[in-house]
Amino acid sequence: MKKTKILIATAVLGIATFVAIAADHIDAPAVQGGTSDITDFYAFRGEDQSNLVLVANVQGLLTPGATSSASFDENVLLEFNIDIDGDNVEDLVIQATPRDGKMYFFGPTAPSQTGLNSSIMSTSANAGIVDITNYGETAIIEEFGGMKFFAGPRDDPFFFDFNKYTEIIAGDASGFDNPGDDTFAGSNVLSVVVEVPKSMIGTSGTINTWVESKRKQ
Amino acid sequence: MKINNIKLFAVAILASMTAFNCSNDDDNTTEPEGLNFTGTYVQEDQMGRPAINTVFVNDGMKDTFNTTIPSDMSAAFQSAFQTKLETLSPAYDPASPDDANALGFTAAQFTSVLATDVLTVSLDAPTTFFDGTNILTGRNLTDDVIDVELILIFGGEEGLTNPEFPGLTSDNVASNDKDFLTSFPYLASPW
Numbered sequence: 116m117k118k119t120k121i122l123i124a125t126a127v128l129g130i131a132t133f134v135a136i137a138a139d140h141i142d143a144p145a146v147q148g149g150t151s152d153i154t155d156f157y158a159f160r161g162e163d164q165s166n167l168v169l170v171a172n173v174q175g176l177l178t179p180g181a182t183s184s185a186s187f188d189e190n191v192l193l194e195f196n197i198d199i200d201g202d203n204v205e206d207l208v209i210q211a212t213p214r215d216g217k218m219y220f221f222g223p224t225a226p227s228q229t230g231l232n233s234s235i236m237s238t239s240a241n242a243g244i245v246d247i248t249n250y251g252e253t254a255i256i257e258e259f260g261g262m263k264f265f266a267g268p269r270d271d272p273f274f275f276d277f278n279k280y281t282e283i284i285a286g287d288a289s290g291f292d293n294p295g296d297d298t299f300a301g302s303n304v305l306s307v308v309v310e311v312p313k314s315m316i317g318t319s320g321t322i323n324t325w326v327e328s329k330r331k332q
Numbered sequence: 333m334k335i336n337n338i339k340l341f342a343v344a345i346l347a348s349m350t351a352f353n354c355s356n357d358d359d360n361t362t363e364p365e366g367l368n369f370t371g372t373y374v375q376e377d378q379m380g381r382p383a384i385n386t387v388f389v390n391d392g393m394k395d396t397f398n399t400t401i402p403s404d405m406s407a408a409f410q411s412a413f414q415t416k417l418e419t420l421s422p423a424y425d426p427a428s429p430d431d432a433n434a435l436g437f438t439a440a441q442f443t444s445v446l447a448t449d450v451l452t453v454s455l456d457a458p459t460t461f462f463d464g465t466n467i468l469t470g471r472n473l474t475d476d477v478i479d480v481e482l483i484l485i486f487g488g489e490e491g492l493t494n495p496e497f498p499g500l501t502s503d504n505v506a507s508n509d510k511d512f513l514t515s516f517p518y519l520a521s522p523w
Contacts, residue, residue, distance in 0.1 A: 116354070126372040138382040138477075141392030151376040158451055160460040161471045163514050170473075170519065179523045202446055203402040214367045230401050237369040254517055265517035271511045272519055273382075275478045276503040283500065284420075290499020293502040300509040303522040310516055313455050321469075324403060325380035329373035 137299070138273045140175040148216065150174060150188035155273050155303050158324050161310050166261075169195045169209065169311070171326045172304040175271060181270045182303045183250035187213040190331040194233060197316055199228035200324040204229050207316060211266065211307045217244050217282060218266035218307065223315050233329050241315065263310040267305055270302045333409075352366060372495045375399050378450040382477045387420075397449075399465075405446045413443035423488040423496045433484045434491035435467070440482065473512045473519065480504055 127154045140154040141147035154175035161168045171193050177185050196205035209222035210237060224239040245257040248267030258262045276295035282288035314323065379385070379396050389397045390412060400408055417439050422446050424439040437445065452468050453459060455457045458469025464482045471477065478501045487495035495501040499521045510520035 136367070138468045139377070139379040139385060142379075142385040143377070145395040145400050146377045146398065149376075153377045153379045155382065156379045156451065157471045157473060158453045159470045168516070168518060177522075182522055191376075197448065198402075203405075203450055212369070219367075219369070226433060231374075231375040231399060233373045234371075235369040235373070250522060254521070256516055268522040269517070269519040270508070271520050272473045272508055272512065274476075274505050274508045277503050278505065290497075291479045292505040295502075295504035298506045298508055300522050306517070306519050308517040308519065317455055319456050320454075322455065323380075323402070324453050324455050325378055326452045327375055327378040329375050331371045331373050 119207075131216055135173055137175075137275060137277050140273075144213050144229065144329070151191045151330055153193075153326060153328055154271065154325075156326040157272070160313075165313055166310050167316065169309050169324070170272075171195065171307045172269075172271065172273075173307075174179050174305045175302065177268070177271075177274075177303040177305075179301070179303065181191070185250075185268065185303075186304055187218065187247065187305060188264065190328075192235060192329045192331070194234060194327045194329060195309070196325050196327060197221075199281075199320075201318050201321075207220040208233070208236070209309055209311065211309070213247060213266070216247055218247050219244055219262065220262075220264055220309060223311060231329075233327075243309075259313045261315070263308075265306070267306065269297045269306040271302045273299050275299065287319070378449070378464065380451045381446070382471070383481060384449045384506060387481070388416050388443070402448050402450050405449060406444060408447075410440075410447040411445050413447045414439050417443055417485065421485045421497075423486050423491075432489050434487055436489075451500065461491065472510075474507065475507055481508070 120295040125245055138155045141152060146152040153173055157167050157170040166183055192210055195209040197207040198204055199206045206228045207223040211218055211220050220243040221236045221239040222241055224236045225235050230317055241263055243257060243259040243264045245264040246255045248255045250268050253266055274297045275293060278296035279291050384395055384501045385397050418426045433442055438513055451471055454469035457466050457469045458465050459472060461471045461475040483491040483501045486497045486500040512520055
């Protein structure tokens, strides 16, 4: 009996290890494969260097065939968090959530509360709306108040020979191949991209940023 | 006890299948006459730097990590991250606490940075995960973040020029499978 339990535990752990992969793709049991599963987060200065670009990708490992039927979840709020005073607590948020084929953005704005629970700051002075680009369409971009907005399927920008890494961790390989094999080649994600003037965040120095997905209760 | 475990596992599988099937569940949640942005939204996933939850958080704690606010992460996870790093990489020998990586960080120092999973972004300098000069000033689409992390995990003190475990410090995938755009929205069109 004890042995069986250990075997089951080992099997479960094995499965969990096998599927918990990559940048943040299917990283944890509660979110993997679901509509709130963040795959990646990027923050970089824009083509106009006075702007900052924030990217949140969700629902990774979409094959081209699965991409047209993938959609953002109206019960999920994506929230870019920005800490400007170094305490790792968000001072500003930019929220994105879809309704009827459009992605609605609110912020940068101070959240009504910090932490694990959020309300949508739908009366924020900073806001934008963009039609969600359908699979196969040219990217639809909107601009409001100096900000730019996009939402829709994109190539997964992440690259990693994750399969070889898994073999190494499992003790089945001693090192990476050269050349390696990008496990994410040919797969898509659903992307939310927002470009914001740095002046709406701060003038200089370093900020802390992270992205969260939150589900309506 | 055993049956309870199996039941729990079954519930977990059901829950994950249900979650998966909810992807198009958009009926009955918005008011028919207008848009509804009311209600409380509760956290399910979060991410700052790439691959932190995947690499450093033990199975069984990954959901907890995703629902721990960043200001609480260091106290909750630094010690476990250090154990994980020392288990994962022979470049950090617990018997030699001075073992460090290319940034000069010991296992304790490196994991104290990593455990608070936020991405630092400079509003002044070029943004990059690491470009040879700037360190952790953001994350570009083109940044080979996995190689940077592998160098800092397996490379030892001279990880950039003379890594301790050279077969482990690059996955030899240096770029994306599609070119990025120079203009908004920057990411490449889907396959």
